[in-house]
Amino acid sequence: MTSTPQEKDGTAYDVIVVGAGPVGENVADRARAAGLTVALVESELVGGECSYWACMPSKALLRPVVALAEARRLPGAREAVTGRLDAAAVLARRDSFTSHWKDDGQAGWVKDIGAQLVRGHGRLDGPRRVTVTQPDGSETLLTARHAVVLATGSRAVVPDLPGVAEAGPWTSREATSSSVVPERLAVVGGGVVGVEMATAWNALGSEVTLLVRGAGLLPNLEPFAGDLVTAGLTEAGVDVRTEASVTELHRPDPDGPVTLTLNDGSELEVDEILFATGRAPRSEDLGLDTVGLKPGSWLEVDDSCRVTAVADGWLWAVGDVNHRALLTHQGKYQGRITGDAIGALAAGRPLDTTPWGSHTATSDAASVPQVVFTDPEVAAVGLTAAQAERAGLRVRAVDYEIGRVAGASLYADGYQGRARIVVDLDREVLVGATFVGAAVSELLHSATIAITAEVPLSRLWHAVPSYPTISEVWLRLLETYRG
Numbered sequence: 001m002t003s004t005p006q007e008k009d010g011t012a013y014d015v016i017v018v019g020a021g022p023v024g025e026n027v028a029d030r031a032r033a034a035g036l037t038v039a040l041v042e043s044e045l046v047g048g049e050c051s052y053w054a055c056m057p058s059k060a061l062l063r064p065v066v067a068l069a070e071a072r073r074l075p076g077a078r079e080a081v082t083g084r085l086d087a088a089a090v091l092a093r094r095d096s097f098t099s100h101w102k103d104d105g106q107a108g109w110v111k112d113i114g115a116q117l118v119r120g121h122g123r124l125d126g127p128r129r130v131t132v133t134q135p136d137g138s139e140t141l142l143t144a145r146h147a148v149v150l151a152t153g154s155r156a157v158v159p160d161l162p163g164v165a166e167a168g169p170w171t172s173r174e175a176t177s178s179s180v181v182p183e184r185l186a187v188v189g190g191g192v193v194g195v196e197m198a199t200a201w202n203a204l205g206s207e208v209t210l211l212v213r214g215a216g217l218l219p220n221l222e223p224f225a226g227d228l229v230t231a232g233l234t235e236a237g238v239d240v241r242t243e244a245s246v247t248e249l250h251r252p253d254p255d256g257p258v259t260l261t262l263n264d265g266s267e268l269e270v271d272e273i274l275f276a277t278g279r280a281p282r283s284e285d286l287g288l289d290t291v292g293l294k295p296g297s298w299l300e301v302d303d304s305c306r307v308t309a310v311a312d313g314w315l316w317a318v319g320d321v322n323h324r325a326l327l328t329h330q331g332k333y334q335g336r337i338t339g340d341a342i343g344a345l346a347a348g349r350p351l352d353t354t355p356w357g358s359h360t361a362t363s364d365a366a367s368v369p370q371v372v373f374t375d376p377e378v379a380a381v382g383l384t385a386a387q388a389e390r391a392g393l394r395v396r397a398v399d400y401e402i403g404r405v406a407g408a409s410l411y412a413d414g415y416q417g418r419a420r421i422v423v424d425l426d427r428e429v430l431v432g433a434t435f436v437g438a439a440v441s442e443l444l445h446s447a448t449i450a451i452t453a454e455v456p457l458s459r460l461w462h463a464v465p466s467y468p469t470i471s472e473v474w475l476r477l478l479e480t481y482r483g
């Protein structure tokens, strides 16, 4: 094992990480902490989708929306609020959170940890080899002594509909980076991107129509989450249409409006259309065929994030591209596990692949947390009641209206929200929790700890929430469970 960042020939490293998004960065950090040399290959901006076209700009757009809505629910504060959002100021703050789409800060961090940043498009070229095509077209071959880690993330999927190319639709990239507020915006898709971006652009001044092909919003969460978010969006002025999909688009003038034909034959004219219809792996041009994998596929991995179909255990895939959980924090967790696992193997130590072991991403299956930053917020971790039942668990769902808790009624007049815990009746531990309401995002980690640590409900009974906080919903849920 080599333990200095400098290499004699400049092309051989202990570890090559392709993709410097949040996940690739974490792998590089852990591998460096293990004393390994690391090349980090990036074709766009160090920091990835999350920093420039996803988490950060979307949350920067949403935070003022929620702050204003919350002030309006408080007599005394409400009277001090005189207008609507200042869109230009919100967009300017968003731009500062993306560092104006410049990555000098993050590139500096790569240097600080002693990894080598290699700018360009990385492709596998057989086992342990990565060719990087630089922006000027020149190529560099990198070789890895221990591991190649693919952390290339995902991109938006746009359905192949008649007229879609000419219509120039928005994807999550434009929805998070636009400096123009369209007068009329159609958002297609009732998943997380759809509901968050409908919330943001509606508050920034667009007339938003949300087109959802299913029966409700946020279909992967507890049904009441989608219901409460639908109510919030509708109250804010969004036209939420369920069982509605686009069959055709028509934009004859690139600078003019786009006319959408919907599945019921009606037409809708808007100024922009956002497709928030899911993600595809960024693996189509990654040289996967040179190691026997299918280009464009999600990469199947074991619980340490090693690609299962490749022999000798040198190829790893972390973050969105392995499709285990398309969330920054979960990908970063995988990155830490993978970086540590590569470090252990390079040092000749065996991996600890037992459940919850230091080289096993057990949380990916048991306790993935997610916050949807709408108004109301949704915060969920672990399994929904339906998912737990499908997994064969004997469970009971316990619900409580959060507005009945003293802390919630103090927080906002007319607080609307609901909490659910899903109890595994055989083990008397939690396997899922969902909170919907104002300010519930910061409640979530308590549930994540309870589920991850498998805290028995008999012990949770002794975890006393402060009065008067929204956290008292924990006490009410446990009282409801005990009867």
Ligand SMILES: Cc1cc2nc3c(=O)[nH]c(=O)nc-3n(C[C@H](O)[C@H](O)[C@H](O)COP(=O)(O)OP(=O)(O)OC[C@H]3O[C@@H](n4cnc5c(N)ncnc54)[C@H](O)[C@@H]3O)c2cc1C
Binding pocket: 018, 019, 020, 021, 022, 023, 024, 041, 042, 043, 044, 045, 046, 047, 048, 049, 050, 051, 053, 054, 055, 056, 058, 059, 120, 121, 122, 123, 151, 152, 153, 154, 172, 176, 193, 282, 285, 286, 318, 319, 320, 321, 325, 326, 327, 328, 329, 330, 331
């Ligand atoms: C609008 C939106 C909002 C989101 N909000 C949240 C949120 O609030 N919280 C949350 O947890 N998650 C959120 N997500 C999900 C989150 O963005 C992803 O889970 C996260 O970015 C995944 O990180 P990653 O490092 O795997 O991939 P990415 O962030 O996509 O980074 C991959 C990097 O690899 C580079 N790359 C790709 N191919 C190559 C190649 N061949 N050679 C060199 N470099 C390459 C890319 O340029 C990119 O920089 C959001 C997603 C969207 C779309």
Ligand SMILES: NC(=O)c1ccc[n+]([C@@H]2O[C@H](COP(=O)([O-])OP(=O)(O)OC[C@H]3O[C@@H](n4cnc5c(N)ncnc54)[C@H](O)[C@@H]3O)[C@@H](O)[C@H]2O)c1
Binding pocket: 159, 188, 189, 190, 191, 192, 193, 194, 196, 212, 213, 214, 219, 245, 246, 276, 277, 278, 279, 326, 327, 370, 371, 372, 373
């Ligand atoms: N706050 C957060 O944590 C956050 C925010 C945004 C995104 N993300 C992550 O990013 C990922 C992508 O989000 P997303 O919302 O793009 O995907 P998604 O898969 O969550 O939702 C996409 C929705 O679009 C619908 N859809 C698909 N094709 C369609 C079509 N042709 N016509 C109409 N509807 C169609 C699907 O039924 C689905 O409900 C998610 O996994 C999410 O977890 C997280």
